[in-house]
Amino acid sequence: MVTQVxxxxxxxxxxxxxxxxxxxxxxxxxxxxxxxxxxxxxxTYQQWSDLFSQTWMQVFTxxxxxxxxxxxxxxxWTVGTxxxxxxxxxxxxxxxxxxxxxxxxxxxxxxxxxxxKILWGNG
Amino acid sequence: MLISVYRYDPDxxxxxYMQDFDLEIPGGRDLMVLDVLExxxxxxPTVSYRRSCREGVCGSDGVNMxxxxxxxxxxxxxxxxxxxxxxxxxxxxxxxxxxLVVDMEQFYDQYKKIKPYLINDEPPPTQERLQSPEDRxxxxxxxxxxxxxxxxxxxxxxxxxxxxxxxxxxxLQAYRFLIDSRDTATEERLxxxxxxxxxxxxxxxxxxxxxxxKGLNPTRAIGHIRNMLLKRAx
Numbered sequence: 001m002v003t004q005v006x007x008x009x010x011x012x013x014x015x016x017x018x019x020x021x022x023x024x025x026x027x028x029x030x031x032x033x034x035x036x037x038x039x040x041x042x043x044t045y046q047q048w049s050d051l052f053s054q055t056w057m058q059v060f061t062x063x064x065x066x067x068x069x070x071x072x073x074x075x076x077w078t079v080g081t082x083x084x085x086x087x088x089x090x091x092x093x094x095x096x097x098x099x100x101x102x103x104x105x106x107x108x109x110x111x112x113x114x115x116x117k118i119l120w121g122n123g
Numbered sequence: 124m125l126i127s128v129y130r131y132d133p134d135x136x137x138x139x140y141m142q143d144f145d146l147e148i149p150g151g152r153d154l155m156v157l158d159v160l161e162x163x164x165x166x167x168p169t170v171s172y173r174r175s176c177r178e179g180v181c182g183s184d185g186v187n188m189x190x191x192x193x194x195x196x197x198x199x200x201x202x203x204x205x206x207x208x209x210x211x212x213x214x215x216x217x218x219x220x221x222x223l224v225v226d227m228e229q230f231y232d233q234y235k236k237i238k239p240y241l242i243n244d245e246p247p248p249t250q251e252r253l254q255s256p257e258d259r260x261x262x263x264x265x266x267x268x269x270x271x272x273x274x275x276x277x278x279x280x281x282x283x284x285x286x287x288x289x290x291x292x293x294x295l296q297a298y299r300f301l302i303d304s305r306d307t308a309t310e311e312r313l314x315x316x317x318x319x320x321x322x323x324x325x326x327x328x329x330x331x332x333x334x335x336x337k338g339l340n341p342t343r344a345i346g347h348i349r350n351m352l353l354k355r356a357x
Contacts, residue, residue: 012316012323013356016349078324082283 006101008074019074022067029064058119065115069108076104124148124204126159128170129212131219139219141210148200156188156195156203156211160223172223179336182271186223187212192273192334214276216285229285230272230292236315237289237297242308258304265299265344267337268292274331274341280324287320291331291341294322298344301351313348313355322348 008015040047051057083089084097126146131139144163148154157177163170172195173183179197186195188203189210203209217225243252275281275290289297297316300306316322322345331341 007319010319012319012321013352015319016323017353017356078319082280082324085283088283 007077008070015074018070022071025064025067026071029060032060052119061119062116065112069112073104073108077101080104124200125208126163127208127210128163128222129210129219130170130222132169132221153199153201156186156193156198156200156209157184159200159209160184160195160211170223171221180269182269185214185271185273185276185336187215192277194271194273194336197336214272216276216282217272225276227272230270230275230290233275233285233289233293234270234296236321237293237300238308238312238315239296239300241300241303241306242311243305244307252305254304261302261304262299264339265295265302268295268299268339269337271336273334273336274339277330277334278325279328279330280326284320284324287318288324289316289321291325291345294325294348295339295341295344298348301348309351310355313352316348317352317356322352 008018036051037043052061080097080100084093084100086093089096124146126144127141128144129139130136130142144166146159146162146166148159157174160170160172160174172186174196175181175183177184177196179194182194184195185192188195188198189205189208191203192214193203195211200209211223213219213223213225217227217229220226241252270292272292274295275292278288278291280288281290297312301309301312306312325342325345327342327345329342332339335341
């Protein structure tokens with residue numbers, strides 16, 4: 001039987017709310033980036049680097065990165081608890097789901113740390 | 124007309140199979156699918172299905188007809204038959220007892236979970252608990268559910284998590300009691316629904332709305348429950 005101990009907040013209301021709010025953050029970030037690229041079609045490395053060296057952009061990007069990880073965790077947890085079940089994949093479902101969740105967690109942590117390194121690294 | 128029926132007798136069949144019948148449909152009127160099942164039973168008395176009122180009130184004969192759930196007794200052939208062929212299967216997602224008869228236990232377990240009865244901790248009045256016409260109107264579109272399970276068994280979220288997702292029929296009834304002015308257990312009811320599965324497994328695909336033989340809208344009721352949970356939480 002699937003339990004909810006590995007869900008993001010262990011509460012359906014807050015998981016639902018977090019997923020919606022993070023979706024809005026990611027959507028606004030996407031619009032801002034697309035708009036920037038539309039207004040600067042021939043963007044140079046220097047312009048791109050200047051954009052990401054500004055504090056507001058670094059905060060906005062990190063916020064989006066965190067939002068993406070939270071959003072993706074809730075989504076992938078839902079996918080795993082829907083499809084990786086005993087009646088769909090057999091007796092090994094629990095082990096498979098645990099490995100799937102660990103794999104997702106690993107990917108999100110790597111992306112997050114890598115993102116922070118790119119944002120605040122020395123080039 | 125070619126009628127293809129899902130057959131399974133656990134006493135002699137290892138796996139289920141589809142059996143084809145060539146049936147002469149009497150002309151002159153639009154038969155219901157239940158009439159076809161009755162004609163089939165004359166040909167082969169071992170074909171098993173549930174039926175009772177034959178007028179869409181009892182909810183016994185919910186089956187899957189050419190891929191869509193509905194009540195056999197109020198579904199005319201003209202509505203479901205495609206290319207002169209009709210496939211009849213049991214409601215999907217529930218264990219099959221025999222042929223078109225399913226085991227409804229998981230469905231009823233979820234229904235029990237939402238406490239489908241009035242809870243009122245105030246002293247009972249001498250005659251009855253009165254309700255204004257406006258409050259009574261709020262129950263319209265909710266109380267009419269006959270628990271046929273057509274909606275719940277059309278819902279993939281229920282197929283994947285039948286032990287934890289309440290399902291559209293149960294949630295429609297949950298809202299029916301949450302919105303009832305005579306019920307005082309709103310807080311207790313909402314607390315029982317706030318986990319990630321009971322309500323929030325609904326992805327809003329609205330299969331429930333498209334198959335409900337009574338024309339009800341469980342997705343809307345689920346939306347109302349979600350709003351009540353959000354208001355309570357923030």
